[in-house]
Amino acid sequence: SKDTVGAPVAGGEVVYDLTVTNDGPDASAASSAAPITVTDTMPAGVTVTVATGTGWACAVSGTPVSGQTVRCERTADLASGATSGVIAVRAVGDIAELGVGHTGGDVGS
Numbered sequence: 001s002k003d004t005v006g007a008p009v010a011g012g013e014v015v016y017d018l019t020v021t022n023d024g025p026d027a028s029a030a031s032s033a034a035p036i037t038v039t040d041t042m043p044a045g046v047t048v049t050v051a052t053g054t055g056w057a058c059a060v061s062g063t064p065v066s067g068q069t070v071r072c073e074r075t076a077d078l079a080s081g082a083t084s085g086v087i088a089v090r091a092v093g094d095i096a097e098l099g100v101g102h103t104g105g106d107v108g109s
Contacts, residue, residue, distance in 0.1 A: 002040065011092075013049065016040075018072075018087040024080030035073035038087065042068045046093035053087035064093065 005015040020038055022028055030036045038056075042048060044067045051058035051070045058072040072087050 005088075013090055013092050016089040016091070018053075018089060020074075020078070020084040020087075022078040022080055022082055027080050028078040030075050030077050032075045035075045036078060036084075038070075038072045038074075040070045040089065042070070042089075042091060043093075046091045049090045049092060051087060051089045054085040056085065056087050058087065 001019045001021070003017045003019075005017055008014045018038060018040060020036065028036055041062075042064075045064060046068070047064040048060045048068050048070060051060055051072065053072065055076055056072040056074050058070060060068050060070055062068040070087075070089050074084060078084055
């Protein structure tokens with residue numbers, strides 16, 4: 001899931017919390033060769049300042065002009081029904097683009 005923490009403020013920072021839940025029926029079989037992967041593309045005009053989460057390795061690619069992509073990987077298994085630690089994505093940009101209406105993200109394993 002993806003939630004906006006607090007209300008965006010013009011010229012300020014917004015934090016998106018990404019949470020991954022394994023809906024099962026089986027545990028994930030994550031490894032360094034086949035990690036659990038989360039990707040989320042920000043709206044154009046938004047600049048990611050940091051993406052981090054316990055148990056996750058995150059990287060940001062692309063440009064704010066076209067929309068940066070956050071990609072996080074986890075090499076530890078996730079039990080059926082379990083929820084991972086939160087991935088916090090901090091960003092700044094045009095207030096219209098930072099709003100609560102931004103949803104998205106894909107999870108693969």
